[in-house]
Amino acid sequence: MFGYIIRRILAVIPVMAIVAIFVFLLLRLTPGDPAAIIAGDSATPAQLERIRESLGLSEPLHVQLVTWIGQLFRGDLGTSIISNQPVTRLIGQRIWPTLQIGTLTIILSVLIAVPLGVLAAWRHRTWVDYAVMTFSVLGFSIPVFVIGYIFIKIFAIDLRWLPVQGYSAPSENPQAFFTRAILPCLTLATIYVALIARMTRASMLEVLGEDYVRTARAKGVREHIVLFRHALRNAAVPIMTIIGTGFALLISGVVVTESVFNIPGIGRLTVDAILARDYPVIQAMILLTSAIYVFVNLLIDISYTFFDPRIRY
Amino acid sequence: MTLMSHHFSGSILSRGRSVMAAALLAASTAIVPAGTALAQDSETITAVMHSGLRVLDPIITTAHITRNHGYMIYDVLVAQDKDFAPQPQMADFAVSDDGLTYTFTLRDGLMFHNGEPVTAADAVASLERWGKRDSGGQLIFDITASLEATDDKTVTWTLSEPFGPLLDIVSKQSAVPPFIMPASVAATSADEAITDYTGSGPFVFVEEEFEPGVSVTYAKFEDYVPREEPADWMAGGKVVNVDQVKWIAMPDAQTAINALVSGEIDYLEQTPIDLLPILEASPDVAVEVRDPLGYQTMGRMNFKHPPFDDEKIRQAALMAMSQEPILATLIGNPEYYQMCGAIFGCGTPLASETGTETLTGAGDAAGAKALLEEAGYDGTPVVLMQPTDVVTLTAQPVVAAQQLREAGFNVDMQAMDWQTLVTRRASQSAPADGGWNIFFTNWMVPEISSPLINPMVNGRGDDAWFGWPEDPALEELRAEFIAATSVDQQKEIAERIQAHVIDTVNYVPLGQYLPVQSRRTNIVDMIPAPVPVFWEVDKTE
């Protein structure tokens, strides 16, 4: 088993290397010139050229690539071309809102979706089941920003229960943090709940048909114990898998949700950086989000060994 | 809602008691929304500016947000009052009778945020760095014999020939004012951004709290000694009445408006006119025009490539365009825009609208068609660049494209993000190979108000602004303007420049619009100036 875990970790290296090279080349092929952005509207071509040189953008591509990879190995993510701040500092400032909202969303989604899925499977082919399934298809079908605006309209503007926007660090003011985090989390959770509820239901249906569940029921084990202890535990592997795969959806959703709710997280940082061609920031952010995705899925793979007694490596 | 002033002239802000009374009344009747959980310090003004601050060097960029940042933490030697007249700010000034020597004497009590006194050497180093970047500054340095600190407080600037508008350029508030930095900071190459943000202005930049593109905090500089004159535009005493000013960026205008209504923020620099009805419903918010000059929106053609290398075809394009549909689509409410054919901006001393009757009228599609035929236009596509991510530039390309098409132009409108556009407009290649034919942008009126600072009014070919007109006649007119000895003479030359620019279609002025700011009613006494500044302003409770 440890051999498997080590092999699995080693497999991450080529993946991340390909991500790094791919992103680097993609950006350098993209039209757009950070020097023009720094200099503003009335700069002359000669001024642009001088700024480009001082930023190291006139170097040949392979030299820039080698420089960047050398920096990465030293743990240096570079300096933002636009704001002249170290990228690590930018990430340090912006990652907390995203992590907090993201974690809260996952917890919220699992807490809502798993019981819904179990319920739908338990009450298979009743109105409960159809309602859950309808919701889960709907969740996939409405753009996340439309959901966000609908929530804002109802809960912040019409009912005035919650603030419209913004972010407040939980360490400074926990109440302000939660009131501001509810709408973005609910918005993000919609699609995630849809995904997980669907998976939970499907997985539970399969397990509920198995012999040991029938045996347990026949032995008179109470229904909620059958559902949550016997069945859910065995249905856990695909559910965990979908939480990991859905993590990519969450990252995409975060980008949009941060714009709608004005949350200063890494999603907005990245989109702004792409629109401004701030190469070091884009490279670092894509590398970072990819690494998070790979890491989360790695953890989930490894966790199978604990959830599913049938899997042995 | 307290709707203050909408108009082009007249008092921009009603100050004093009535506003305070309104604020008190409003405060007592306001519905307190959930947002007040984040209760603001009464000494902090939280402002949403037109864009996030990212670049911190006000000399290297012409971006307005960085210029505004410059006015918070730096000071300038000379500044303009509302009549565009240079007034002493950090320094008094004197001009020798032959017009060749300018002497600036620093006033007492000037100090940098690190406690060091401001010396003439700092001013010299700052002016020199600025002179390498600013186009007006370059003109002066071209004829500078010497610029030196003759003692700790005196800067002596000696020219090789007279240069009448020197003080106008040194005191200008846009796009790059000569902010004074410590000599060690000003020693940074003019092509590299500074990394030390020490100024001597009325606010101190709080570096630890700076989040690029998101928020920036300024603390009152306790040791700043304001001038005694009252504040007037960018001149006069800069008295700071609050402890802190915090700028935050909100990319979504609607979010910002809702935050203002609920009291989460105090001030919103730009309010989309279409959304004013939301604010009108709130008694705690005042909406007003801060800067009566506003912005000029304009189009620029590329002189290097067909079809716009042909003067007749450029003229046809100008005839095809009409300002009103463009402005009406961009702004909506006619109270906030003005048709204006003056290249130097309506409301400025040099304004003249010669030659722009069709532009400010309904256009002349038939005339344009006839002229196109006469010029033998062969249907060469016009590559029109349309930015997709700048709200204040959404309407111009789309409406102008429609007008050009109606006159018979074959328009190829290409959408791209603004950063692609600014890169592409620097390309002199043929439109089919990554070049372009026409694009649009906006300027604050003070940035285009004279032939010396208007970036488009330059006929030096490859050294001119994007579009690169080769126009010796224009350069001669500009030289005449510099040599002019009286204001009347300057006006007369400016009028000829106007006629020439419209006749050669150097660029197409598409009218002026007024930015509307909104604020909580307890934010009072803001200075009506093109730059939103945070001295004078106070927060009452």
Add this chain to the structure above:
Amino acid sequence: MAAHPQPTSAMQVVLGAIQLPATFRVGFGPILAAIVLVLIVLATATAYLYVPHDPMDMNALERLKGPSETFWLGTDPYGRDLFSRVMIGGQVSLLIGIGAAIVSVFIGLMIGLVSGFFRTADAIIMRIMDALMAIPSILLAIALVALNGPSIWSVIFAITIPEIPRVVRLVRSVVLSAREEPYVEAAIALGSSMSKILWQHLMPNTLAPIIVQGTYICASAILTEAILSFLGAGVSTEIPTWGNIMAEGRMFFQIKPELIFWPGLMLSLCILSINLLGDTARDLLDPRLKKREA
């Protein structure tokens, strides 16, 4: 390495394991979905025949008007007719959805067949696919649109690239299990040509799952187009799409929610129907499910 289930092929697990209630399979739901989808496709495809206005016809004096006899759903910020734009806009949204589905399924199928059949190529291809999957698709798509400019084809391309690895994984896993089947082994032993084995024996096995996958890609591409427009990286306003109509309307959400509501409704109905039909198709086509039913 891994036994069942393969930890990395999550999509396959998802596709294989989800069951739908019987009513959704043959009953009321899919029929309604099919009717709605056909209506939307017909209405948008023939829109130029009946819309009352040119969708690009601007009129500054008629901006942001409410519904009236002339403008059935009101007008947008340029004074263009919202109804005409929503109906015409569906054409491009559907084109982007269908285009992205066809292109990513086709490319994914090619790569997946090669990857599943040739062990040497497999390792390299799958590492590249893993890398592509690790990059958040929306960020990759924005960067690709910035690279190629916001034309329809560039948006399709930008949506396609992140979808390809998912198709590749699916096809590869089908091929991997199919090539163990006796008839494929026999064909290999008999020395059938490689292309014959790939096309006649292996490819047909992948058809059912990739058709299902294709419908999901189509739905998600229509959504992604809307999100790209929302983030400022979508198709030009000259070409209306449901996405860019909503993106232009979002600033006016509070004063004129119709600008988001109508295109949003059309888009959501359309995606909802496609997803439901996709689910139905999966249940009908999935041999594993069929076997179980039997």
